[in-house]
Amino acid sequence: MGKLYAVIRREYWERVKSPWFLAATLLGPLGFAAITILPAVLALRQGTSNKAKSVIVLDATGVGVGDRLRTALAGGLRSTDTSRATVRVMAPADLAAAETTATREVVAGTFAGYLVLDTAVVAGGPVRYAGRNAANSQDMDLVEGAVRQGLLSHRLVAAGLDPLKVQQLSNIRTPFTSEKLDERGRGGSGVGSVVVGYLIAFLLYMMIALYGQTLMRGVLDEKMTRVAEVIIASVKPDTLLAGKVIGVGGVGVTQQLVWIALGWAIVSFRGPILGAFGLPDVPVSLPSVSAGALATYLALYILGFTFYASLFAATGAMVSNQEDIQQASLPVTALLVASIVFMQPILLQPDSTLSRVMTMLPFSAPVLMPLRMATVQVPAWEIAATLVGMALACAVAIWVAARIYRVGLLMYGKRPSFGEVARWVRLAG
Amino acid sequence: MSEPAVLIRNVVKRYAGHVAVRDLSLTVPTGTVYGLLGPNGAGKTTTIRMILDIILPDEGTITLLGKPNTDAATLDRLGYLPEERGLYKKMVVRDVLRFLGSLKGLSGAGLDRRIDEWLDRLTLRSEAKDWGKAKVDELSRGMQQKVQFIGTLLHDPEVVILDEPFSGLDPINAQALKDTVVDLKRRGRTVLFSTHLMDNAERLCDAVCIIAKGEKVLDGRVADVKAAHASRTVALALDGDTDGVAREVLADRTLVAEVDDQNTFFEVRLAPGAGAQELLARLVQRGAPLRRFELVQPSLHQIFLDKVGAKGVEAGMSGHG
Numbered sequence: 079m080g081k082l083y084a085v086i087r088r089e090y091w092e093r094v095k096s097p098w099f100l101a102a103t104l105l106g107p108l109g110f111a112a113i114t115i116l117p118a119v120l121a122l123r124q125g126t127s128n129k130a131k132s133v134i135v136l137d138a139t140g141v142g143v144g145d146r147l148r149t150a151l152a153g154g155l156r157s158t159d160t161s162r163a164t165v166r167v168m169a170p171a172d173l174a175a176a177e178t179t180a181t182r183e184v185v186a187g188t189f190a191g192y193l194v195l196d197t198a199v200v201a202g203g204p205v206r207y208a209g210r211n212a213a214n215s216q217d218m219d220l221v222e223g224a225v226r227q228g229l230l231s232h233r234l235v236a237a238g239l240d241p242l243k244v245q246q247l248s249n250i251r252t253p254f255t256s257e258k259l260d261e262r263g264r265g266g267s268g269v270g271s272v273v274v275g276y277l278i279a280f281l282l283y284m285m286i287a288l289y290g291q292t293l294m295r296g297v298l299d300e301k302m303t304r305v306a307e308v309i310i311a312s313v314k315p316d317t318l319l320a321g322k323v324i325g326v327g328g329v330g331v332t333q334q335l336v337w338i339a340l341g342w343a344i345v346s347f348r349g350p351i352l353g354a355f356g357l358p359d360v361p362v363s364l365p366s367v368s369a370g371a372l373a374t375y376l377a378l379y380i381l382g383f384t385f386y387a388s389l390f391a392a393t394g395a396m397v398s399n400q401e402d403i404q405q406a407s408l409p410v411t412a413l414l415v416a417s418i419v420f421m422q423p424i425l426l427q428p429d430s431t432l433s434r435v436m437t438m439l440p441f442s443a444p445v446l447m448p449l450r451m452a453t454v455q456v457p458a459w460e461i462a463a464t465l466v467g468m469a470l471a472c473a474v475a476i477w478v479a480a481r482i483y484r485v486g487l488l489m490y491g492k493r494p495s496f497g498e499v500a501r502w503v504r505l506a507g
Numbered sequence: 508m509s510e511p512a513v514l515i516r517n518v519v520k521r522y523a524g525h526v527a528v529r530d531l532s533l534t535v536p537t538g539t540v541y542g543l544l545g546p547n548g549a550g551k552t553t554t555i556r557m558i559l560d561i562i563l564p565d566e567g568t569i570t571l572l573g574k575p576n577t578d579a580a581t582l583d584r585l586g587y588l589p590e591e592r593g594l595y596k597k598m599v600v601r602d603v604l605r606f607l608g609s610l611k612g613l614s615g616a617g618l619d620r621r622i623d624e625w626l627d628r629l630t631l632r633s634e635a636k637d638w639g640k641a642k643v644d645e646l647s648r649g650m651q652q653k654v655q656f657i658g659t660l661l662h663d664p665e666v667v668i669l670d671e672p673f674s675g676l677d678p679i680n681a682q683a684l685k686d687t688v689v690d691l692k693r694r695g696r697t698v699l700f701s702t703h704l705m706d707n708a709e710r711l712c713d714a715v716c717i718i719a720k721g722e723k724v725l726d727g728r729v730a731d732v733k734a735a736h737a738s739r740t741v742a743l744a745l746d747g748d749t750d751g752v753a754r755e756v757l758a759d760r761t762l763v764a765e766v767d768d769q770n771t772f773f774e775v776r777l778a779p780g781a782g783a784q785e786l787l788a789r790l791v792q793r794g795a796p797l798r799r800f801e802l803v804q805p806s807l808h809q810i811f812l813d814k815v816g817a818k819g820v821e822a823g824m825s826g827h828g
Contacts, residue, residue, distance in 0.1 A: 084609035092598060304593035308658065311559045311587040312610035314579075488561070501523075 081313045082321050089296070089325025094332060103333050107340040133163050133209065133221070134180045134192035138170045139200050141236075147193070147228030151221070164189070170197055184209055193221065200232065272425065275452020278375055279421060281334065283445045286383050287414055289330040290390040291407070293322055297394030297483075298403055306487045315484040319476075323387045330383065374461055375448055381468040382444025386414060388472070388479035395486030402493045417445035428454040438464045440471035478503055510573030512537045512666045512697035513558055518567030520553050520721075527553040528564070529721040535666075535699050535714070537572075540692050542712035543701040544807065550721040551701035552590060555670050558699075559587055572665065583611050586664030590671040590701075592655050596644040600631075600654055603643060604661060611662035618661075625657040629683070652680050656687065667691055669700035673707055685711060705808040715807065719815045729807070736810045739764075741783055743773040743790075744799035753795035762786055774803075 093099055133151075137144030144165040151163050168176055173196060180192040191209015199205055205225050211217045234244040300306040309318060344351065389410045397406045420442065424433040428450045437446045437456070443464045450456055485502040486494075494502070513535035520528040528550040535541040543551050556562045558569055560576050574581040594603050601622060608618045626632035626639050631653055638646060646654065652675075659667065673681050688698050688711055702708050708715055709729065716726035725732060745753055748771075757766050757773065762781045767774040777783060783802055790797060805813075 080612060080614075081610055084606060087609075088602075088606045092595075092602075300595075302593075303596060304589065304591040305595055307561070307589040307591065308587065308607065309610065310561055311585075311589070312582070312607075488556070 082317050082324075085313060085318055085321025086325040086328070089322050090328050093292070093326065093329045099329065099333070103336050104340075106333075107337055107344065132190050133207075134183065134189050135163055135165045135195065136173060136176050136180060136192055137165055137167045137195050138173045139195050139197055140170075141200060141232060142167075143195055143200065143228050143232050146231045147195075147224050150227035150231070151224040181208070190217075193225070199229070272452055275449045276421075276425075278448040278452070279445050281337075282375070282379050282382060282448060283414070283418060285330045285334065285379065286386050286444060287411070289326050289383065290386040290410075290414075292329075293326045293387050294390035294394035294403065294407060296322065296326070297391050297487075298397060298400070301395065301398060301487060301490075310487060315487060316480045319388070319391055319480055319483050322391060323384055327380065327383045327387060331379075334379075371451060374451065374465075377465055378444045378447055378468075381440075381465065381472055384472045385440060385444075385468065385475045386410065388475040389413075392479035392482035392486070395483040396489075396499060397493050398490045406493060413441045414445075417442040420446055421449060424450055425453060434460070438467065440464075440468045443468055509537045510570075511535055512539075512572060513541075513699060514570045515554070515558070516568045518554070518557060518564045518569060520550075520557060520562070520564050526721050528557070531567075531718065531721070531723055533716045533723065533726050535697060537665075537697050538692070538695050539713040540688060540698045540711055541700075542708035542715040543699065543718065544703070544705060544708050544715055544811070545701075545718040545724075546703055548720075549718045551703075551718065552670055553721075554718070555587075555668055555699075555701060558668065559585065583662070584665045586659040586662065586667045588655060588659040588667075588669045588672055590674065592652070592675075594643045594651060594654060594658075597642060599640060599642055600646065601639040603654065604639075604657055607658040608661045611664075613662055621661055621663075622657070625661060629653040629657065631657075649677050649680055652676060653683075656684070660687070660691075664696070666697045666699065669698070671702060672700050673702060673704060705806065705811065709807045717807070717811055717814070719811075724811070724814045732807070732810060733805060736805050736813065739777045739813075740803040740805065740809075741775040741777065741786065742799065742801045742803050743775055743797075745771055745773075746796040746798050747771070748795065752793040753790060756786070756789050756793055756795065759789075762789065771798075 135144040135147055144167060148163040148165050166176060173194065177192070177194060180189070183189050184191055189209075190211050191207055194206040194208075196203065207218070207221060231241075231244045234247075235241050300309065313321075390407065393407045393410055394403065397403050417436075420432075420436045423430070424436060424446055427433055433446075433450060436442050437450045438460060447456070447461070447464055451461075481503045482499060485505075486499075511534045513533075515531055515533050518528055518531045519526070531550070531554060543554065545551050553562070557564045558571070558576060560569075560582060569576040571578075571581050572584060576582070595606075598606075604622045604625075605618060608614075608621070613621070622639065623632065626637070631638040631650060638650060643651060643654070659669075672684055676684060685707075688700075691698050692713075700711075712729055714726070714728045715732065717724040727735070743753075748754055753773075754768075757763050757768075757775060760778060762778055762785065763775055764778040765776040775786070777786065787800055790800070
């Protein structure tokens with residue numbers, strides 16, 4: 079027991095105290111936050127770079143529709159930034175000449191495009207847009223919406239309504255949320271739970287792949303530096319293998335706990351954080367994850383990691399150099415990557431036979447089951463059967479891996495063939 | 508008499524296609540320095556790994572200090588230095604030693620105190636520089652070898668097993684290792700080491716076992732082995748042999764099997780059944796001008812050659828080192 083602890087301790091601490099772990103653990107969520115916050119910041123701060131808004135409005139309506147359009151394009155009356163659209167008011171006769179000038183400016187890159195508002199527009203005639211971003215449907219939606227809003231407010235004012243009142247009424251912002259319902263009732267936001275399912279599936283996949291391969295390289299490293307022989311003169315190979323799986327797995331658990339804590343902190347304190355960037359608070363409705371689901375995820379990770387880690391460790395013990403390890407680990411990696419391939423079909427049809435089988439097979443369950451659990455209500459017996467199946471698969475994987483590990487650790491030279499490895503498993507006492 | 512440190516009985520180890528160790532039995536008495544000698548590929552490393560329960564013998568039994576070698580507590584009383592040596596390169600020296608110590612059941616302040624003592628003893632720690640705080644790969648090769656010794660001896664093992672300990676050592680560390688072996692012996696510890704360097708073994712060992720091709724050739728106390736292989740070689744020097752009487756005597760094939768004639772110096776191998784006394788008497792009787800007549804003590808190397816023959820010597824066998 080003392081020896082097992084000694085191995086776990088070394089595997090765990092040598093990794094946790096390394097600067098790489100610290101960087102990945104702390105910067106991981108920050109990087110994640112950065113890629114969600116930064117674009118928003120850039121979009122707001124560097125408005126001129128926003129093509130949809132840097133347009134010329136050639137206004138020949140004579141009633142100032144262009145100005146209203148500009149206000150709408152900038153995001154309503156309260157918005158102070160009205161520099162994005164340049165309105166040129168003119169007589170209908172000058173329109174053709176102005177269009178030629180505007181074309182030159184767009185070609186030169188000064189503006190993204192120009193809108194042509196002739197007199198017919200007020201009566202419901204067509205509005206033309208020409209620009210570099212004409213193929214961008216999002217930009218076009220924005221421009222079109224602004225044109226509608228500009229025309230609407232003009233008509234309302236023309237009908238005798240208070241311009242300010244018009245602006246207030248026509249400026250509609252509707253935050254749209256959706257909610258998932260299942261037989262237990264409300265399950266948090268529908269889109270949110272799929273996102274969370276994706277996140278958990280990817281997280282488990284990443285953690286298993288990352289730390290499984292870390293373990294594999296650790297085993298190979300012990301072999302290549304020849305430390306292995308000193309160690310197994312003091313510790314049984316099985317104890318060493320167990321200690322490594324627990325130690326490295328523990329590093330993964332630690333990292334996930336830190337990420338969850340950081341993620342929770344970022345969501346909880348997003349107000350001040352967003353405020354620091356000059357952004358308004360956004361409502362985030364976290365999908366509620368029940369304690370039972372959380373325990374299932376944890377069990378899936380532990381069993382999944384143990385399964386793959388044992389196989390990765392055996393692979394590390396099989397080879398003697400860095401060149402062989404990629405090829406040797408291909409079968410194990412392929413097994414793991416196969417799970418990712420099935421993410422899309424399972425998300426689309428979570429209750430199909432394919433989905434049910436793939437989420438219950440021991441090698442794909444740790445990645446795919448969380449995904450299915452996030453989208454549909456998975457029967458309890460299926461989860462129980464999956465976990466039992468995985469536990470059995472783990473027992474077999476550990477048994478095989480321990481035998482390969484025991485023999486392979488002292489074998490140097492060329493990579494053994496499949497037949498040779500099979501003999502190791504058979505003969506290792 | 509206490510239990511032997513290592514007792515191997517009829518051990519066999521087969522690999523696909525060949526037998527690595529064939530019916531090997533040997534006894535390492537407690538408190539001795541014991542040499543396991545043989546050319547490369549003789550089965551030394553396989554034998555040592557079986558003693559340490561790293562690999563299992565196909566047949567036979569091995570006991571350590573009176574207990575089966577599968578007993579974990581007994582294995583903790585052993586210290587092992589493998590032939591291929593290495594350490595975790597990225598780890599701090601002190602952490603490596605703590606880890607190796609903890610694998611032998613040491614812990615806490617006692618472990619740290621031992622590490623300090625050893626770092627001091629092998630000059631890895633001084634007022635100016637504490638190499639214990641450095642990472643392993645910052646150390647020179649010689650210093651890494653010292654750290655490896657410390658790892659082997661940190662828990663003050665009763666039985667120390669060293670596989671080819673002299674290979675790859677610089678002269679200073681080789682001397683330090685010899686001193687350490689002598690010191691261990693003085694403190695009543697048992698040292699078992701393998702080597703293909705017979706000279707080292709001859710000077711250090713109380714007893715030896717010579718193996719070749721997985722089989723024991725001979726074993727026993729070095730003095731007994733030498734006595735049992737009494738000299739068959741005579742070194743002979745003459746003050747000229749003008750009338751050729753000495754050469755006449757040496758040509759007698761009932762007396763002399765072989766002569767290496769170097770003009771005034773002769774290395775004479777006696778014929779089977781003939782004695783050195785007889786040769787001396789004949790030479791004196793014929794009036795050969797003797798300047799030197801000496802029975803050469805056989806070296807382990809010669810004994811090995813005599814027993815196994817030059818065919819048993821494969822690449823790597825050497826009488827010097």
